[in-house]
């Protein structure tokens with residue numbers, strides 16, 4: 001099966017400096033000032049999978065209220081993707097980082 | 104001790120700060136967002152600078168600019184603290200967190216201007232990626248210059264459906280359809296009251312519909328049986344139109360919204376009583392006409408009563424005058440009287456609007472059992488129904504939460520609470536107000552576990 005194409009679209013020219021981040025290891029160009037959510041959903045179709053049923057989720061409210069958009073950073077910290085800005089060098093994970101046991 | 108602390112830098116909080124600053128005060132205003140403006144005057148992140156005039160149109164962009172310019176003009180007298188979440192209110196102290204640092208703030212007066220978020224009703228498929236809240240779809244555009252998709256359906260019960268659809272169309276999205284769940288006759292019945300309260304606002308709303316139609320966008324009123332389908336992403340929207348025909352539209356995104364719900368958690372933590380409002384069908388704080396909630400505690404804007412941007416700004420000014428008057432400062436009586444009269448008109452308009460765009464609470468009566476009700480905990484309609492039907496089943500939402508986990512997740516029932524009460528009310532054939540409301544808990548939004556408490560005056 002072909003991987004699903006991201007649907008979120010940037011519609012205004014980005015004059016901002018670009019920020020290079022990784023998403024599950026893929027190197028992705030984003031822009032300073034962008035939310036992590038935009039950077040991820042312009043690259044792939046999901047932010048995370050739900051703990052209970054494993055279904056894909058991509059956030060919902062886009063304003064910090066529903067908490068459906070939490071992702072991981074490689075250092076183990078969790079961030080709310082819709083209200084956190086990308087930072088050059090950020091390593092974003094759409095699932096929990098592998099623990100020391102299976103590292 | 105700081106004299107006045109304001110939570111929320113939306114229209115209400117900004118307007119209050121302006122009044123206080125001009126009276127010689129130095130209020131602190133905290134907001135978890137990076138920029139002032141709240142929902143309606145949201146400003147893009149500085150480095151992005153999407154051209155607001157392109158998104159909003161020239162007139163709205165000018166209003167936007169003016170509000171920000173006025174707030175900027177008092178910058179020297181206001182201690183604006185962006186990225187600060189107020190997460191608890193206890194013992195006369197407001198607890199604020201910024202970047203893992205918690206700071207208690209003591210205050211002489213506290214104004215809560217926390218605004219609103221979208222009110223939602225569960226429909227099949229609403230947890231699929233590609234389905235976003237209606238307000239979120241707008242926020243993404245204003246804050247990030249991005250669209251939720253290329254082929255978008257706007258669905259629900261709200262005048263903002265039409266505004267958002269126009270904004271998306273102007274930015275190049277294909278608006279597949281606007282699916283309004285309220286029937287045309289209901290809207291026509293409300294028109295005289297709307298016209299009497301605020302004819303210009305009504306005219307603007309009607310012009311949105313006319314412009315969409317002129318642009319070839321399909322608008323359906325009285326939509327039912329709404330559902331979203333797709334494998335891993337929203338791909339189709341199915342619904343029944345008012346003539347009874349079934350429709351199936353190909354989409355790549357859906358914006359879903361059924362009006363607004365007030366952010367009342369901090370007021371609740373402060374012990375301010377809330378009452379069930381029959382028009383807005385939600386619990387709102389009991390305050391006086393100028394926003395006094397308790398000694399030293401004030402509320403304004405949509406977090407107090409759903410009213411829209413203009414009403415929010417006026418109620419912010421009135422609350423600021425109430426703070427000053429309660430301190431014995433003379434306030435301009437004619438201006439206050441004029442503000443009260445305008446606020447009454449705007450709020451009457453909003454009430455009429457809530458009847459014209461009533462949220463279809465009755466849908467919960469025959470919602471499918473497999474529809475997810477609580478997005479956080481993935482609890483379905485059927486699970487809550489079964490719990491209610493059991494002998495000695497829950498008769499109130501907090502009990503239902505304890506038994507089923509519905510409403511126990513990290514959003515604190517912001518997106519399922521009102522629908523859960525309606526569902527239980529139908530199942531029990533009882534009035535919805537008797538189902539109660541989810542009690543607020545600190546932290547009102549998640550905070551990091553490794554946060555540290557620092558002294559109020561630590562920089």
Ligand SMILES: Cc1cc2nc3c(=O)[nH]c(=O)nc-3n(C[C@H](O)[C@H](O)[C@H](O)COP(=O)(O)OP(=O)(O)OC[C@H]3O[C@@H](n4cnc5c(N)ncnc54)[C@H](O)[C@@H]3O)c2cc1C
Pocket residue numbers: 110111112113114115116133134135136140141142143144187188189190216217218219220221237238239241242263266363366369403404405406410411412413415416547
């Ligand atoms: C997404 C969205 C779009 C809207 N678009 C329009 C529109 O185009 N036109 C219109 O007339 N109305 C619109 N509305 C209605 C809108 O809510 C009001 O008109 C107006 O913004 C209300 O102003 P306010 O100051 O009461 O609250 P808001 O504008 O909601 O501002 C509240 C502020 O408080 C902050 N806040 C809340 N809780 C906390 C906390 N605990 N700690 C720190 N900060 C906090 C928020 O970050 C926010 O900035 C929209 C509503 C939403 C939700």
Ligand code: FES
Pocket residue numbers: 058059060061062063064065066067068069070080081082083
């Ligand atoms: S999308 Fe709702 S909190 Fe981020």
